[in-house]
Amino acid sequence: MINRKLSRTATAAIAIALSVVLPILPSYSIKFRPKAILQRPACRQGAATRGACAQTDRSVLKAILPTTNQGYTLADYPTFYWYQPKQAALKVRFELFTTRNQQPESLPFYSATFRVKGIRSLASLTLPKSSRLPPLAIDREYLWKVTLIDSNDEPDDATVDGSQPSIQGWIARVRSGVGLKKQLMQAKHPYEVYAAEGLWYDAIHDLATRLQKDPQNTQLIGDWNDLLKEVK
Numbered sequence: 001m002i003n004r005k006l007s008r009t010a011t012a013a014i015a016i017a018l019s020v021v022l023p024i025l026p027s028y029s030i031k032f033r034p035k036a037i038l039q040r041p042a043c044r045q046g047a048a049t050r051g052a053c054a055q056t057d058r059s060v061l062k063a064i065l066p067t068t069n070q071g072y073t074l075a076d077y078p079t080f081y082w083y084q085p086k087q088a089a090l091k092v093r094f095e096l097f098t099t100r101n102q103q104p105e106s107l108p109f110y111s112a113t114f115r116v117k118g119i120r121s122l123a124s125l126t127l128p129k130s131s132r133l134p135p136l137a138i139d140r141e142y143l144w145k146v147t148l149i150d151s152n153d154e155p156d157d158a159t160v161d162g163s164q165p166s167i168q169g170w171i172a173r174v175r176s177g178v179g180l181k182k183q184l185m186q187a188k189h190p191y192e193v194y195a196a197e198g199l200w201y202d203a204i205h206d207l208a209t210r211l212q213k214d215p216q217n218t219q220l221i222g223d224w225n226d227l228l229k230e231v232k
Contacts, residue, residue, distance in 0.1 A: 060085035066230040069202030070170035074136030077127040091149040
């Protein structure tokens, strides 16, 4: 298990990337084709057990995932996105679990707790490339969970008791074929290829990165709005 305690202010580990509300512009042609139809739980009530999360207002804390609540990636150290609420004192705990028979292991594969600014926005975390943190295994499913800790007094390693607002999602790394690599090299907008291949995490990350660099680009904004239609 890898545990990282980050600084008391927002750091590079979490990117306040984009405004929650983007202008309504003409729709473009980006299409997401999911690889799987299996539904994975986004949140279920329960005690303080791994894989369970407290009921919360989904309009203020939401995983950026399609309606299946799962997604695929080619990345060995992928980036995860979610919407966070506006709160005065806010800490976030991110946990990633390996799974066995669709059940998370007892200890997280990776965890990090960090403070963020009290603004409602899109947030992200990229798994750090480290000699102590191996890359995601190919064809293995992982569960990730984000928990909000609303307190100035609790230490960064405070126990999550199951009452804090939280959301969860699923991710699996897949292998890239030669044909896909060629398409990506030739594509003007790789996120379109990722979306067509059902690679949700890669499509969102590539598009969010481009939109952050060019926030007035009408095609990027339109494609972003189209892709977010997949989010429940």
